[in-house]
Amino acid sequence: MSEQRGHPIALSPKQQLVLTAERLYALHGLDGVPLRHIGVAAGMANKSAVQYHFGSKENLIQAILINRIDGLTHRRELLEARLSDGNLRQILEAHHLPLIELAEDEDCYYLPFLELLLRESHPMDDLTERHRESKRSYYAQLDLLLDHIPQPLRDMRMHQASAVCVHISADRHRMRMHGVTVAPYVLHVSQLLDLLVSILTTRPSEETLAALESSPREAPVFRELP
Incomplete structure (x- = not known):
């Protein structure tokens, strides 16, 4: 209870x-x-x-997602209301902190569950409209701040940053559940946000730009991430 x-x-x-x-x-x-x-x-x-x-099992899996999504979206909206214009780190914190926090809850298994869905490529494209609108707003804000990163690298990095956050947070949850000593929470969050900023903002190398130039022009399709 x-x-x-x-x-x-x-x-x-x-x-x-x-x-x-x-x-x-x-x-x-x-x-x-x-x-x-x-x-x-x-x-x-x-x-x-x-x-x-x-x-069915599929409906149960969807119910697990929806059970957490509404709370995550509401928490994001509260944090986004305090954002400073153009502050990338604050934007990332407002979007990812609600998920990061779940690693500290020993009764919540959503992070390893979500990681499992990602690993098995389970579809997650039928989530709430409120959640989808929150994601659209998040990506639109990032787009404005990352115009020095060419497409489709920009979209790739946004997706990779979200995936990295999920995997690192799920790993922290596992370590805590097994009694492994982890970094203090404040240090963990600050370092993780630094990492996400780096993933998004580091200028691409000449090798990556050359690979981009020789790649097919069709943009890759990325899966939905809660």
């Missing part, structure tokens, strides 16, 4: 199934957990509880 002002709040059966599935998938993989096991682990008497509430 979660808590609010010191009082426990009972989760609905659907919420309990979503959080249980997030944890089991993160620990055992998408193909390592039968749906009935999720129901049993969530304390459901009905062995077909997942099918009853979600209909």
Whole structure:
């Protein structure tokens, strides 16, 4: 159960199934957990509880994403309201900090779950319109500040920076869960933001520019990232 002002709040059966599935998938993989096991682990008497509430494994995975996306988007909107115009590091912090923070929550398995979806190329292009609008705004702000980076390198870097943030944050969550000593939180966040700034702003080498010049003109397609 979660808590609010010191009082426990009972989760609905659907919420309990979503959080249980997030944890089991993160620990055992998408193909390592039968749906009935999720129901049993969530304390459901009905062995077909997942099918009853979600209909299918794909719908359950989508529910796990949506369960976190709304909270992440809301937190991003609050941080974005305090941005200074043209400050790249602050823009990156407002967008990525809500995800980075999840590594500090021992009861949240969203980061390793999300990393798993990325590794298995699971589609994530059916998320909420509020989330998609937040992403469009984020990319538009970066575009204005990275005009010294030629396309399609700019889009590649934006996508790679987001992927790096997910993987580093998921790795920190794993290390903490296994009792491994990690860098202090403030240092971790500051260094990670420095890294993301570097990924985005470093001028491309002559070798990369030559490779870009000889590459097909068709722009690569990048997958959606929460």
